[in-house]
Amino acid sequence: MTIDSDPAPSPLRWAVLLLSGEAVALGLVAAWLVYENLTAEALDPTSALLITAFAVAGALALWALGRALGRRRAGARAPAIVLQLMLLPIGWYMVQGGLGWLGVPLMALGVAVCGLLLAPATTRALGLLDH
Incomplete structure (x- = not known):
């Protein structure tokens, strides 16, 4: 597998930065x-x-996926999107529980990172386009 020497497109760089954050x-x-x-x-x-282990595993998964996407590993995109979509129900339940100040930004973050990961420039950089 050859590594593309072109700089990563802006949407991919932002997605990696947000996943790392x-x-x-x-x-x-x-x-x-x-x-x-x-x-x-x-x-x-x-x-x-168990809750602590889940948090540790989530942090490690996000870090690993961010690094893999930074190295343009196409297989990391789908799991990263799944983790971002998990922010939607988490944020929704926070809003329902009176923590809208935290839930709404979490949902927006999940949607934003999904958008960055699905952007045409990211798709091209990951080698997922046929043309």
Whole structure:
């Protein structure tokens, strides 16, 4: 497989930047959850550990997908889109729970990153166009 020496198009660069930012943010949430697991009195330690593991796995997945897309690995686009679409129900439930100030931007972020990943320039850069 040859690596394209052309600079990455702007939509792809922004998508990678946003995925990396999401990974860092979720990593910080995971670190806070680890701290809480170690210091707080848990009513259900199994659930607490599973939620923490889910946050750690999500942060690692976002980071890995961002790096893969930065290297123009076409196979990373679909999983990245799936993770971004997961922000829609998360944001919706935040809005329903009174956290609209956080839920609406999360939904907008998910839609924006999907748009960047589906942009024609990104599709060309990933080698997914036949013409």
